[in-house]
Amino acid sequence: MSAYCIANIEVHTPETYESYRRHTAGTLPPFGGRFLVRGGKTQVVEGSWQPARLVIIEFPSMDDLQAWYRSPAYQAIVGGRREGAHSEVVFVEGFIP
Numbered sequence: 001m002s003a004y005c006i007a008n009i010e011v012h013t014p015e016t017y018e019s020y021r022r023h024t025a026g027t028l029p030p031f032g033g034r035f036l037v038r039g040g041k042t043q044v045v046e047g048s049w050q051p052a053r054l055v056i057i058e059f060p061s062m063d064d065l066q067a068w069y070r071s072p073a074y075q076a077i078v079g080g081r082r083e084g085a086h087s088e089v090v091f092v093e094g095f096i097p
Contacts, residue, residue: 002094003062004036005069010052013084020080027077031068032060053085062093 011017028034037056044050059065068074069091081087 001061001096003059003065004092004094005033005055005057005059005065005089006092007055007087007089008051008053009039009055009081009085009087011085015084016080017084020077020084023077023080024074027068027071027073028057030073031064031071033057033064033068062091065091 009017025035034057035055036058037054039053039055042051042054057065059068
């Protein structure tokens with residue numbers, strides 16, 4: 001079952017965050033990850049949520065997603081996101097009809 005990493009990222013130090021952003025894509029292929037959304041324009045149609053920079057990454061499974069997140073390659077760069085932005089990140093399993 002697919003799994004998704006969903007993040008709302010409010011960048012406060014663009015230079016620091018940019019280094020993280022440039023390197024993230026290279027950490028995904030070994031785990032079957034791919035970006036579905038990467039900071040595109042958003043439109044709120046209900047509620048009061050105002051996402052800053054919305055990112056959605058798809059993985060083949062929750063195990064793959066968690067392995068990516070814990071991987072040495074990702075852990076080596078995640079500090080750039082933490083230092084350059086405020087982030088809210090959730091992992092969610094997909095739906096099988």
